[in-house]
Every structure is written in C-alpha cells, then in structure tokens.
Amino acid sequence: MAIIKKLTDEKWINLYNVSYENKNKEWNSWIFASRKSESEINKKENKPDAVVIVPFYKRDNRYSLIVIKEYRPPIGDYEFGFPAGLIDENETPEETAKRELKEETGLNVAKVLHISSPTFSSAGITDESIVYVFVECNGNISTKENEASEDIQVLKCSEHNIKTFMSKKKKISSKLYPILIMIKVLGLKHLVKRMKKL
Numbered sequence: 001m002a003i004i005k006k007l008t009d010e011k012w013i014n015l016y017n018v019s020y021e022n023k024n025k026e027w028n029s030w031i032f033a034s035r036k037s038e039s040e041i042n043k044k045e046n047k048p049d050a051v052v053i054v055p056f057y058k059r060d061n062r063y064s065l066i067v068i069k070e071y072r073p074p075i076g077d078y079e080f081g082f083p084a085g086l087i088d089e090n091e092t093p094e095e096t097a098k099r100e101l102k103e104e105t106g107l108n109v110a111k112v113l114h115i116s117s118p119t120f121s122s123a124g125i126t127d128e129s130i131v132y133v134f135v136e137c138n139g140n141i142s143t144k145e146n147e148a149s150e151d152i153q154v155l156k157c158s159e160h161n162i163k164t165f166m167s168k169k170k171k172i173s174s175k176l177y178p179i180l181i182m183i184k185v186l187g188l189k190h191l192v193k194r195m196k197k198l
Helices: 038-043 093-105 159-166 177-186 190-197
Strands: 002-006 016-019 027-034 050-059 062-072 078-081 082-088 108-115 129-138 153-157
Touching: 002 027, 002 129, 038 108, 050 093, 050 108, 050 153, 062 093, 062 159, 062 190, 078 129, 093 129, 093 153, 108 190, 153 159, 159 190
Parallel strands: 050 129
Antiparallel strands: 002 016, 016 027, 050 062, 050 082, 062 078, 062 153, 108 129
C-alpha cells in the first residue's frame, strides 16, 4: 500500500511524496519527480513517457551514427546524446520517433529496426520510462524545426570518430554511452545488421 501526495504544481513536471510500507512493515517516505498526474501514477500502467531515437544514417551502403550536442540547463553545459522526445497522447512510439527525429535533426526515418519495451531512466528520482527506437534514417541535416528553447547541434559520426565521444572531457548521456561501447565492440555496420534481426 502506498499514499501519494503532490508537492508542486508545475506544467511539465512535479514532485510527489510517496509513503509506503516496506518489507519490515515500517512506513517510509520518498520524494520523486513525475510528468504524470496523481491518478495516472496510481494506475501504475507500463505506458512509456518518451522515446530515445538511435539513428543510423545510411548512404551508399555505409552507416554513420547520428548524435546530438544539446544544451541541458540542469547540468549547465552541453551533453552528447540522441534525439528524444515526449510521446503525445494517442501517439505511438514509432510516430513520436519520426516526429522528433525530423524536428531535432531534419532527418527522416527510412526504416524502424527495433523498438524496445519501456525502460526506466532513473528509478531513484523519477518514474519516467522511455522506449528506445532504433532506426535507419536519411535526408539532409537541419535544425530549422528546433523549438526556440532548443540549442542543438547535429553530428554525423563515422566509426572512426566515435572514440572522440568516449573522452572523459565530454558530458555523455547515459543512453548514448552503451551504444558507443556496442559500436566499439561490434562495429557500426555489424551492430545495424544485428538490430535488424532482433
């Protein structure tokens, strides 16, 4: 049993206090952030909040990994990561991925390779869940459809310059780093090939 109380009243994200009985029958209290309403939190649905798009740019049978460099106010700096965005109501993860990739990078989804089940971003501080959408993409890079609040640079990375992103001097998203490791181990072309078989 848990009792959830809303602590803030903001538009996009709020703090909640949850009081719950632990395995020793003692009551604990925990504060977390959520984009959901109290009623949505209580439903405990496994509906994802957002997508993270892992875009493989294909041209002449060669692949590049699309990475974005975006200013993130909570860290006061630029972070290297993937295009991402919130899933609108009545929108599928695939539809969100197509919309967000176009808005943030100017690129088009040519083929969806794999869509993950919902995964949790940081369960110690938020109930946010994300879906990874692995895609092949094409088109011309552009940031003209970015919102005014977005400060994004789009990078097309070959296998050879991916090592640059593993530098300790760069702030790398926890969602990007495992993909960089997979590329280092398997190679970009082989990773895409394996994604197609999932």
